[in-house]
Amino acid sequence: MLEPSILFCCLLPFLFIFIKSFPTIFSNKHKSNPFIVNYFSLYTNRHHLIQWTSKIVNSSPTLTIIIRRPFSPNRVITANPEVVHHILYTKFSTYPKGEMIRTTLSDFLGEGIFNIDGDNWKFQRQISSHEFNTKSLRNFVENVVDFELNERLIPILKTAAVNETVLDLQDILQRFTFDNICRIAFGYDPGYLTSSLTKPEFAVAFEDAVRITTERFPVITPILWKIKRFFNVGSEKRLREAVLEVRRFARKILNEKKQEPAGKSLDGSSDLLSRFISSGYSDERLLTDIVISFILAGRDTTSSALTWFIWILCKNPKIEEKVVKEIREKSDSPIYDEVKDMVYTHASICESMRLYPPVPLDSKVCSADDIWPDGTVMKKGTMVTYHTYAMGRLENIWGQDCMEFRPERWLEKDDSTTKVKFVAKDSYMYPVFQAGPRICLGKDMAFVQMQKVLASILRKFKVVPVVDVNIEPVLELGLTLKMKNGFPVRIVKR
Template sequence: MVELHLSTSLILCIFFPVFLFILAKIKTKLKILSSSSPSSKLPKSYPIFGSFLAILKNKERFVQWTSDIVTSTPNLTFPLHRTFGRKIIITANAAVVEHILNSNFINYEKGHFFRGNLRDFLGDGIFNADGDKWKFQRQISSHEFNTKSLRKFVENVVDSELSDRLIPILNRAAAEKTVIDFQDILQRFAFDNVCKIAFGYDPAYLSPSLPPEKFAVAFDKAVKLSTERFTSFIPNFWKIKKALDVGSEKQLRIAVNQVREFAKEIIREKKQEEIDRKSVDLLSRFLSSGHSDEDFVADIVISFILAGRDSTSAALTWFFWLLSNNPEVENEIIKEINEKSEVKEMIYIHASLCETMRLYPPVPIDIKAASDDDVLPDGTVVKKGMRVTYHPYAMGRVEKVWGKDWPEFRPARWLRREAAEEEKWSTFVNRDQYTYPVFQAGPRICLGKEMAFMQMKRLVAGVVRRFKVVPVVVEGAEPVFISDLTAKMKGGFPVRIEARGQEGC
C-alpha cells in the first residue's frame, strides 16, 4: 500500500507540471486562432481538449453560461465537447425533456457517472438509484407520501417551527435593527422541518443562538464536497484522492461518516421504541413496514433530507429577493393574506413561488445517461453512455415559451380572471411538466411537490403578514447565482427585517 501511494504521488508530480505547460502553450495558440474568428455563443471545440478552455473560463457561472448558449440555438439543444472526445448533450427543448423523462424513460437513467459521484453520500437512496432499486423505493415512498396523517403532521411541524422559532428570531432582528443572513435562516428552518418529518428528531438548528449543529454542519460539507466531484476537469481524479485519503476526499469521508453514523444512531433508537402504523415521521413508517436494514433506511432518509432542506430553502431565498424588488407583487400578496384565511386558497402566493422557480429553479440542471443509442425528437444523435443534461434554468428563459417579458417577475402569467371586469384572480393556470420540469417530470416526478408548496406558502404567509424583508445590497443588484446540488446565493442573503406595524394586518 505504501508503494502504491508513493508511485501514485510520483505520477501526479510528473503529470501536472507537464499538463499545465502543454495547456499554457495551447491556450496561447487558441487565442491567436480565435482572434480572427467570428464571435459565437457556441464554444469552440478542439481535438483532445474539446471546449476545455471555455468551460474553465466559465466554471463559476456554468449554469448561466450554458443557459445563454442553449437558448440561442434553433432547436434549444447543443453538444458540449469535453476533453478526450467526451460529449454532453444539453437541452432546453420540452419535447426532448418529455422524451428522456417519460416516453423513453427506460433508456435514460442516473447513470454510472452521477451515481458514482454521489454513492458515498447518498448510497442507493431513491435520488441516486436506478432500475429495480429505484422502483422498490418509489413504491414504498409513494404510499407513505399519500397518507393524510403525514400531510397533517407536516403542517403541524411547519406551523410550530414558524411560530416558536422563526417569528421570534425575526421579531428580535426587527427590534434590534440587526442584519441577518436570511439564506442561512431559511436553510435552518427547512433543516429542522425535514429532520422532524424524516426522523422524528429535532436538531433545534433554528434556536435563538443559531448554533452550529454537528449533523447539519457535516451534512452541508458532504453536499459541497460531493458536488465538487462533478466539476473536476480531469475525469475521475477524485478517485485517486480518495484512494490516497487526502484533501477534499478525506474531508468528504469524515463528513459522510458523521452523517451516516448519526442517521444509523437514530434508526437504532427508533427500533427500541414501540412504533406502529400510526407513527407519523417517515423513519417510523418505514421501520413499522418491516424495512429494518440500517443502510437501506439511512439511504432513503438522507436522500429525503437533501431534497426537503435544500430545495425549499433555495426557492424561498430567491422568492424574498424578488419580492423586495417588486413592490406591486408584495402588495398583491399582502392583499391576498388579508382576504383569505386558508393558505391553500392563496393562489397568488402559489403563482409567485412558481414564477420564482421559473427564474431560479432549486435544481438548475439535471443529468441523465443513455443506456443505449438513441435519436432525440429534435434529431440529435445520442450514443450509448452519453450524458444528456436538461436545463430547467434555461427553460425558464425561452422567449418563445414565456414571451418577450420572460426576464420580468410576473406571477400573473400563472393566473387568469374568470371575467375581464373581475379584480381578483380566480384560477391558477399550471404549465406542462415538461415545459416546466422544476420538480422533474414523468415517472420520477417529485413525490414531495405538494408538501413543498404547502411548507413554502405557510412560511410566506406567516412572514409577509408581519415583516418586510429588506436586502442589504445595492438596489436592483442581482445576487450571484451559484449551484452545488441545488441553487444558492453566493455569500448568503444579508437582510434587515422591518415590522409591518400591525401584526396580522
C-alpha cells in the same frame, strides 16, 4: 531537434482535435445540428456556469449543445421541451441515473431514492408516496410547520426586528426546513433552528459533503477525483470526514426510531422512516442512505425556493403589496385552507422558481444509442443534462418578457366564478419538479410549506435586504441553487 515538417505532422492530430472542439456556429443549412462547445470554454466560465451555459443553450437553433471533454465521453445539455419529454417520459428507461452519476454521488447519497434506478427505486418511491397524501399534508401544516413557525422562526424574527440585527435569511430558512423534514419524515426533532443560531458539526459536515460532491461533476475527467479519493487527500479527504459525520447523525435518527415501540412520529402518526422499517428494510446502511436523501430533498430545495422568492419580491414592491394583501385577506381562514386558497402567492412562487429553480440542472446517462426529436444523435454512455434554469428564460415558451417577474402569466379568469384561478404549465416546459415517472413526490408538500411560511413572515414583517437588490447575488451551484455568501437582511415589523 525535430525538423519543422516532422513536428508539424506530430502536432497535426492534436491541432485537429483542438479546432474541432471550439464552439461551432453553424449556417442555416445546418440548423438541425446542436452547437458544439469545448471543455476549456466551460472551465473558463466555471464561476458563472449556470448563466453562461443558459445563454449558449438558448442561442442554439436546437436548444441543445454538445460539450466535448478530453479523456471522457461527451456531455449534452438541452433546454428543448420536446427533448425533455423524450428523456423523462417517452424513453424513460433509456435515460436512468446511470453508473457514472451513481458513482459520483454514491459516497454521499449511497443507495437512497435520488441515486438509484430499477426495482429498488420503484420500491422506495412506492413506500414514500404514502407520506404525501392529503391527510399527511394537513398534519404537516397544522402540526409540524405551525410549531416550527410559532415556537422558533417567528420569535427569532421578532428579536431581530427589535435589536435591528442582520440575519442570513438563507441560513435561517435552511435550518427551518431541516427541522421540518426531520419531524415529518422521521418523527425526530433536531432543534436546528434555535435562538443561538450556532452551527452544529453535523450542519457544517452536510454542507461540505454537498459542495464537494457537486464539485466532482465539472472536473476534466473522473479519474482526477478518484485518484484524490484513493490517496485520501485534499477535498476528497474532507468529503470522507464530512460523510462520516453525516452518517453518524443519520444513524442516531435511525437508532432512536428503532427504539420506539410503535414507530410513531411526534404527533402519533406513522412517519416515513417507520414505513421503511415496517416494510422489511433492515439494512442499517440502506436506511441511513434513505435518511440522508430525504434530508437533502426537504432541506435544500424548499429553502432555496423560499430564499430566491423573498429576494425577488423585495425587488418588486408592487407584487409584494399584492401578495401581502392576499395573505391578510386569508388570515381568518383555517390554517390549511389559508394556504390552499392563496392563488396569487402560489403563482408568484411558481414565477420565482421559473427564474431561479431550486435544481437548475438535472442529469441522466444515455444507456443505449438514440436519436432525439431535435435530430441530435446520442451515443450510449453520454451524460445528458436538461437545463431547467435556461428553460425558464426561453422566449418561445414564456414570451418576450421572459426575463420579467410577472406572476400574472400563471393566472386567468374563471368564467364560472369570475374569480382568478391558477393555471399550471406543462411539466416538460417547466420541469422544476422533474416530470414523468420521477416527478417529485413532495411537490404539493413543498407548496403548502412555502405558502404557510410566507404567510406567517410577510403578514408580520417586512424583509429588507442589506445588499442592493438590483444586483443579482452570485449564484452558487451545488446540488441546489444558492446565493453565495448567503442573503443578509434586516427584519422590520409591519
